[in-house]
Amino acid sequence: MLRSDGEEPSDPSGHEARWTSDQVLALAPDAASRKAGSRLGAAGPWSDAGTSGAGAVWGLCKGSGGKPYRTAVDTTGPAYSCSCPSRKFPCKHALGLLLLWAADPAAVPVGTPPEWAGEWLESRRGRSEGERSGAGEGRSGRAADPEAARRRAERRAERITAGAVELEQRLADLLRGGLAAAERSGYGLWEETAARMVDAQAPGLAARVRELGAIPGSGPGWPVRLLEECALTHLLDAAWLGVGGLPEPLAATVRARVGLSSPATGRPVRDRWLVLAQYDAPDGKLTTRRIWVHGRDSGRIALLLSFGAAGRAPQLALPVGTVIEAELTPYPGGGQLRAELGERLGSPVPCRTPPPGGPVSAALDAYGRALLDDPWLDAWPVTLTEVIPVPHGEGWQLADAAGGAALPVSAAALARPGLWRLVALSGGGPVTVFGECGHRGVTPLAAWSAEAPGAVALA
Numbered sequence: 001m002l003r004s005d006g007e008e009p010s011d012p013s014g015h016e017a018r019w020t021s022d023q024v025l026a027l028a029p030d031a032a033s034r035k036a037g038s039r040l041g042a043a044g045p046w047s048d049a050g051t052s053g054a055g056a057v058w059g060l061c062k063g064s065g066g067k068p069y070r071t072a073v074d075t076t077g078p079a080y081s082c083s084c085p086s087r088k089f090p091c092k093h094a095l096g097l098l099l100l101w102a103a104d105p106a107a108v109p110v111g112t113p114p115e116w117a118g119e120w121l122e123s124r125r126g127r128s129e130g131e132r133s134g135a136g137e138g139r140s141g142r143a144a145d146p147e148a149a150r151r152r153a154e155r156r157a158e159r160i161t162a163g164a165v166e167l168e169q170r171l172a173d174l175l176r177g178g179l180a181a182a183e184r185s186g187y188g189l190w191e192e193t194a195a196r197m198v199d200a201q202a203p204g205l206a207a208r209v210r211e212l213g214a215i216p217g218s219g220p221g222w223p224v225r226l227l228e229e230c231a232l233t234h235l236l237d238a239a240w241l242g243v244g245g246l247p248e249p250l251a252a253t254v255r256a257r258v259g260l261s262s263p264a265t266g267r268p269v270r271d272r273w274l275v276l277a278q279y280d281a282p283d284g285k286l287t288t289r290r291i292w293v294h295g296r297d298s299g300r301i302a303l304l305l306s307f308g309a310a311g312r313a314p315q316l317a318l319p320v321g322t323v324i325e326a327e328l329t330p331y332p333g334g335g336q337l338r339a340e341l342g343e344r345l346g347s348p349v350p351c352r353t354p355p356p357g358g359p360v361s362a363a364l365d366a367y368g369r370a371l372l373d374d375p376w377l378d379a380w381p382v383t384l385t386e387v388i389p390v391p392h393g394e395g396w397q398l399a400d401a402a403g404g405a406a407l408p409v410s411a412a413a414l415a416r417p418g419l420w421r422l423v424a425l426s427g428g429g430p431v432t433v434f435g436e437c438g439h440r441g442v443t444p445l446a447a448w449s450a451e452a453p454g455a456v457a458l459a
Contacts, residue, residue, distance in 0.1 A: 017349050018105065019075075019319050024098040026278060026320040026457040027078070029088050029313030033095060040096025043107040049100065050111040055347045057101050057108065058117035061093045071097050072117040074124055075347045078317060081120045089315050156201050160258060163200025164237045167193065167209065171234055179223045183216040204259035208233045232376055252333040253374050264340035266330030271295035273302070273326055274351055275318045276381075276434045277445035279459035283307075289314040292381055292434070292445070293328075294355040301355075301381050302328050302339040316341070320446055321455030322348035336374070337381070354432040354448040354455070357383030360398070360405035363437045379438030386430040389423050396423075398442060401430040410441035418444065418458030425449050425456050 021041070028034035040046075040061060047068065049059030055076040060068040063084065070083045071093040080094040090098075101108040113121060170193050174182060190213025197206035212233065215226045239246065239254045246254065255262065273293040280289050291304040306316035318324065327342040363382035370380045384407075387398040392406070395414055399406035413419055413435075422444050425431055435444040435458075445459045 019098070019102050019322065019348070019350055020454060021099055021102050022454070022456065023319035023321050023350065024095060024102050027090055027098075027317045028095055029090070029280070033088055033090075033092055036092035037090075037095025037099060040092055041099030041103065043100060043104060046097070046100060046107065048114065049097065049108045050113065051101060051108050052113060053110040056113055056117065056121050057097055058113050059097050059100070059108070061096065069093050070116055072113075072120050073098060074121060076344060077124075078319075078348075079124060079315075081117075081124075089313050090317070156260075159200045160202045160205075160260075161241065163197050163202050163205060164240050164258075166196060166200075167205060168234070168237050168241075171230055171237075174230065179226055182212075182226060183222075187213045187217075189213075202259050204257050205233075205236070206259070208236065236376060249333060249373065253336060256331075256333050256336060257374075257376050262332055264329040264331045264338075266332065266339075268327045268329045268342060269295065269298055269300060269302075269339075270327045271298045271300070271325070272323050273328065274323050274355060275320050275348065276301075276355065276455075277457065277459055278318060278320055279445065280313065285309070287314060289316060291316065291318055293318075296323060299356075301337055302330070303337045303381075304328075304341050305338060319348050320457040321351060323351045324348040333374075350454060352454045354385075355383050355434065357385040357432060357434075359400050359402075360384060360387065360407050363407065363442070364405075367437050377438070378440070379436035379443065382435065382437045382442070384433045384435070384442075387433055388428065388430055389419075389426050398433060398444070407437065408441040410438075410443045412440075413443045413458075416458070421456060422447050422458055425452060 025034050025037070028037060043049075045062045047060045047062070049057075051057045055074055056072065057075065058070075058072040061071055063069050070081075071091075072081045073079070073090070073094055075098075078090075080090040082091050082093050084091055084093055086092065097108075112118075190209055194206045194209040194213070197203070197209055208229070212226065212229055215222050215229060218225065236254065236257055239250075240258050243251050243254050252262065272295070274296055276292040276294055278289065278291045280287050282288075287308040289306040289308070291306070292301065293304065294301050304316065304318075306314035308314035324347070325345040327344075328339040329342055330336075331338045331340070363384055366382055367377075367380040370377055384398055386401040388401050389396055389409070390399050390406075392408065395411075396409040396419065397406040398409065409419065422431070422433070425447055426449070429449070432448040433442075433444050434446045435442045446455045446457055448455055
């Protein structure tokens with residue numbers, strides 16, 4: 001039985017609802033972990049498995065050595081502990097344990113955690129409480145010397161301004177010599193310019209310069225794309241050089257696009273947040289995880305970012321298609337949706353219903369309005385209702401079931417297996433799709449069907 005809002009209710013004893021296998025596999029850091037975890041999702045290799053019914057799952061998994069691996073999961077995080085040597089979060093044993101917990105309640109009965117699991121759970125929750133109580137002290141410590149902080153900010157702003165002036169000269173030289181010169185000069189000159197932007201402590205400008213350097217070799221029509229990106233880069237440069245005269249929301253957006261980080265200072269929003277999508281993207285020496293959530297009561301959409309060192313997945317992971325009650329604090333900036341995840345109340349609960357959405361025309365209108373606040377926006381989160389994936393030329397598009405409009409599926413999404421999951425889920429019928437809509441088309445990230453039990457992750 002479902003609640004009226006589509007969320008799974010707790011049972012009378014207060015035990016949490018168990019996740020689906022798809023929601024567990026959506027936590028996997030990569031395809032190899034997903035495959036390896038699936039092989040451990042049966043009762044065979046496990047012993048002494050159990051759950052507290054209130055956020056803790058544990059078990060012993062037989063490995064290649066003489067001693068079994070001790071695996072525990074705190075689903076309120078979620079957070080993971082395993083005695084195996086893997087550097088992935090979650091490892092294959094944690095995924096296997098959660099799959100067993102999701103599929104076979106008899107194999108993971110409710111009980112009292114063993115001493116080793118109880119100690120980890122107690123220490124983890126103790127650290128979480130300490131971090132929350134110490135957060136205010138940390139902030140006051142950082143603000144203890146505002147004059148020194150102001151001087152550091154001024155010196156960095158001066159370096160960024162010098163870098164922006166140099167980049168303006170580089171763009172002017174390019175246009176004066178003609179776009180054809182960009183193909184002859186190769187990528188090296190752009191990389192040198194990008195390195196100068198890094199030295200100027202403007203990573204946002206550096207990333208845009210690297211994109212400019214890759215365009216001349218990107219296939220037919222590259223001069224048009226290069227001119228468009230040069231114009232956007234010039235606009236960002238000019239905005240930074242005149243940032244003092246901009247309205248504060250736009251000025252905050254410019255600072256964020258240039259690469260100046262700022263703390264989350266908005267008013268905290270407590271809500272029941274539906275996890276819409278989660279995916280990782282390499283970003284230089286870091287892996288960036290993007291998690292989209294939708295407030296069931298406030299109607300707000302927010303983006304949570306988490307980072308991991310090269311070769312390691314970020315630790316923050318939330319099961320797609322679940323709802324978690326939590327507090328989010330927005331970051332500043334016009335049109336910015338990024339927020340910081342704060343206090344969480346309880347475990348993620350499965351949810352079967354999608355967020356509210358609209359037709360293709362509404363998605364395009366939403367992206368257009370967002371560009372007014374952030375002209376450098378590549379894409380905007382949208383939910384399309386009653387759309388059908390249909391072939392179009394050499395690609396695909398999402399078309400309104402009632403006719404009228406369609407959005408092309410982005411080239412990046414065409415190469416992912418998630419597209420075929422979407423096509424199979426639809427079966428030629430209408431579905432609800434959440435994704436990122438921009439000038440390159442739409443990238444589907446999750447989908448819902450009347451016949452499916454909940455969200456299907458596509459990323």
